[in-house]
Amino acid sequence: MSVAISASHRGTLVLPTREDAIPTRPRTSTSWVLFAGLAAGLLLASCEPEPAPDEPAVPDPPEIEEEDPDEPDEPEEPEEAAVEPLSGEPTTQDREDPGEVGRLAVTDVEVAAHEGFDRVVLHVEGEGVPGWFIRYEEEPIADPAGEPMSVAGEAFLRVAIRNVALPPDLPERLREQVWDEERVAAPEDGVVQEVVGDAISAGQHGFYVGIDALRPYLVERIEQEDGAHRVVIDVFHEEPDPDPLAGDPSTAPREEAGDPDTQFVHDVRVGTHDGFDRVVVEHSGDASVGWSTAYVDDARARDVLGLEEPGEGVLEITIRNITPPDELPDELQTWDAGPIEGPSGGVIEQVDAAVADDHHVIVVGLPEELRYLVEYVDAPPGRLIVDIFHR
DSSP, rough: OOOOEOOOGOOOOEOOOOOSSSSOOOOOHHHHHHHHHHHHHHHHHHHHHHOOOOOOOOOOOOOOOOOOTOOOOOOOOOOOOOOOOOOOOOOOSOOOEEEEEEEEEEEEEEEEEETEEEEEEEEEEEEEEEEEEEEEEOOOOOTTTOOOOOOOOSEEEEEHHHHHHOGGGGGGHHHTTOOSEEEEEOOOOEEEEEEEEEEEEEEEEEEEEEEESOOOOEEEEEEESSOOOEEEEEESSSSSOOOOSSSSSSSOOEEEEEOOSSSSEEEEEEEEEEEEEEEEEEEESOOOOEEEEEOOHHHIIIIIIIOOOSSEEEEEEEESOOGGGGSSSTOOOOOOOOOOOOOTTSOOEEEEEEEEEEEEEEEEEESSSOEEEEEOOOOSSSEEEEEEEEE
């Protein structure tokens, strides 16, 4: 059976009849037309190319924020100005200021480390002007109990703020503000180790500043706008190197009469410096002591002073006009910490002491009879300073 598509009826199928040879009038069929259109559509669809697989998305480039040249830069925070130390000549000697009598209270204590110095600030409020008495002590002793205190450090600066009152005697607004903490820690990068409070007694509030070594300091009183005061103490990092006594050193004896009075030796200190060693004999009392210095021979060193091995040079320092230890009040004690070894790097080998009658003898052992100078400082506390020069 054959299928022919008439040229005059495109898109119409013509089917033969049973008689096969007898032509008939062609008829159109709607269903066949639809079938033919569908078939043509499928044929065309099958000829279209397959779509390409999806490609990965490419992210958009980040946006770059353009700076506005007309917009001003944010200002940088200014650096903190360096704290300047107090002006003056730092010292390790005593400092004293009476202030003005009143009813004062220490209300706060601060410690800070700065470039080249540490600062201790005592805030004082109330009526009057704070005074002070400041000195280095051999060891921290509570006042007035006389008991040893625990203070960190190798050197101890005693600070007594004057013209203070006991809390019950203060104006009501200050009674609860009195500083009563036991101690204040110091920064780790400084020389001050801590500040420890002592009792309020006899119009003074005491403190100890523990320091890593004997260092020079300055003190100043600053009045604030509200009438309160700050007592500022700057402890300098550089260790002091004192100048030797002025004069012509020799090995000759020296002597001074002094004034008879009730006094006693309460401290002896030894140190070595550039070119000389220094012995400081400190005494208490209201008058000048008599004193003498001389090199002594082996016989006196052994028989009188009790030295077993006196060495080649024995310098005897005698402090006269003192009160015998058994006649002193119980709270006062004569220095008897010897014998003590001389400082490393110096010429002093040993220092010892003995008390006999009305004089106190300090014996300095040396490798030979070396030249020395003596100076007496008549300011409370009185001090006899002996500089022994190196070879």
